Amino acid sequence: MSRRALHPLGHLVLARIRMFYRQPEAVFWTYGFPLVMITALGLAFREEPKTTILVDVVGPQAEAFQTRLAKDSRFKVVRPAESDWKKRLQSGKTNLVVETGASPTEPPQFWDEPRRADSLFAREAVENVLLHELVPERPAIAEKHLDEVGSRYIDFLLPGMIGMNLMGGGMWGIGFVVVDMRVRKLLKRLLATPMRRSDFLLSVMLARLIFTLFDMIFLITFGYLAFGVRCSGSLLELSLVMAIGGTSFAGIGLLVASRAQTIDAISGLMNLIMLPMWIASGVFFSAERFPEVFQPIVQALPLTCLNNALRGVMLDGDSIVTQWRPLLALVAWGVVSFTVSLRIFRWK
Structure with missing residues (x-):
């Protein structure tokens, strides 16, 4: 044309x-x-690698509790100084702080940050580990992750x-x-x-x-x-x-x-x-x-x-x-x- x-x-x-x-x-x-x-x-x-759960352990039984959590590869356990753990939790350097008791039979105390989803997730994960130790014969729950187009x-x-x-x-x-x-x-x-x-x-x-x-x-x-x-x-x-x-x-x-x-x-x-x-x-x-x-x-x-x-x-x-x-x-x-x-x- x-x-x-x-x-x-x-x-x-x-x-x-x-x-x-x-x-x-x-x-x-x-x-x-x-x-x-x-x-x-x-x-x-971008897609993040497998989530690592950051846990600080303090108190008299910190070493023993660290050994218990170390069996699970999801956890990265740190034993900070007694004066540092609150600042670490506030600044997001850790997801959860576990304060152990004076004896192995005394239950630990959990310190979390309720406004952060990763902190609540860390608390639930540690509780599941402890529950599995108390009730080892409970049936395992299979986990499946969605990895489809558009997810x-x-x-x-x-x-x-x-x-x-x-x-x-x-x-x-x-x-x-x-x-x-x-x-x-x-x-x-x-x-x-x-x-x-x-x-x-x-x-x-x-x-x-x-x-x-x-x-x-x-x-x-x-x-x-x-x-x-x-x-x-x-x-x-x-x-x-x-x-x-x-x-x-x-x-x-x-x-x-x-x-x-x-x-x-x-x-x-x-x-x-x-x-x-x-x-x-x-x-x-x-x-x-x-x-x-x-x-x-x-x-x-x-x-x-x-x-x-x-x-x-x-x-x-x-x-x-x-x-x-x-x-x-x-x-x-x-x-x-x-x-x-x-x-x-x-x-x-």
């Missing part, structure tokens, strides 16, 4: 793509920064990062660009051309969607190669979910930029809209952690809908039919936002 035969919308999209790749800093923030962030978080929350934190994190980048690409990548063009009087010049307004707005959205989808492919490939994150569902359906999410946030970004007159104004509006979703929409932790009274609001947020659909396809192997509720909500957000922005968009 010749350039002359290409639809005006196509020319506008190509122009936006060329402008984007002439800005190295924009390329880095779109493609490089998400990789840096997912690498840092993936390393910080690690990085498996939970990657879909949230994809959703967050789709939101950032749609909001900042469109809202900021449009307002910048308005400030530099470029929109006023475009208004004097025979270009249709809807073609311009669609070109900004489509160009940004192309950049963002390439970014998502980058992230998914990197997550698989670096951390072994797999997609349990269909890659085609996952791509469709990302396209719907990217289009929805592109419409929201366009709506926010429709009336903003300065860079400061659009920056404030973007942060006002995005910050609650960063916190509440389940990017770094589950949105279910919020109280039940807030759940209707949390679940209605567009980023929550997108993250739920992404995790449903990637982790649970769901189809888009199963995830129709969050996807329908995303479509509604996008259609309403784009329709309103067409009506209220200010060119001057």
Whole structure:
């Protein structure tokens, strides 16, 4: 197809793509920064080796009690000075302190930190060892550990990062660009051309969607190669979910930029809209952690809908039919936002 035969919308999209790749800093923030962030978080929350239980033993029978616990490889037993064990427990250098009695028959005292889960776990583990010594014939309980796809934190994190980048690409990548063009009087010049307004707005959205989808492919490939994150569902359906999410946030970004007159104004509006979703929409932790009274609001947020659909396809192997509720909500957000922005968009 010749350039002359290409639809005006196509020319506008190509122009936006060329402008984007002439800005190295924009390329880095779109493609490089998400990789840096997912690498840092993936390393910080990587799988830990087998848990070691730190126990301090003090008192007259400390040596004998240390010998009893040393039979279990889970325990790392330390015999600190009598004046140090409280500080060690407070600072987290040990999980539990066992204060032994004056004689072997006197029961020990346990000192734990009830606000720390590892301290309570250590107390339970030591109690089980002592109980097994008292009742050696009790049946052993078999332990099985879940090690399936999607059970690690990085498996939970990657879909949230994809959703967050789709939101950032749609909001900042469109809202900021449009307002910048308005400030530099470029929109006023475009208004004097025979270009249709809807073609311009669609070109900004489509160009940004192309950049963002390439970014998502980058992230998914990197997550698989670096951390072994797999997609349990269909890659085609996952791509469709990302396209719907990217289009929805592109419409929201366009709506926010429709009336903003300065860079400061659009920056404030973007942060006002995005910050609650960063916190509440389940990017770094589950949105279910919020109280039940807030759940209707949390679940209605567009980023929550997108993250739920992404995790449903990637982790649970769901189809888009199963995830129709969050996807329908995303479509509604996008259609309403784009329709309103067409009506209220200010060119001057």
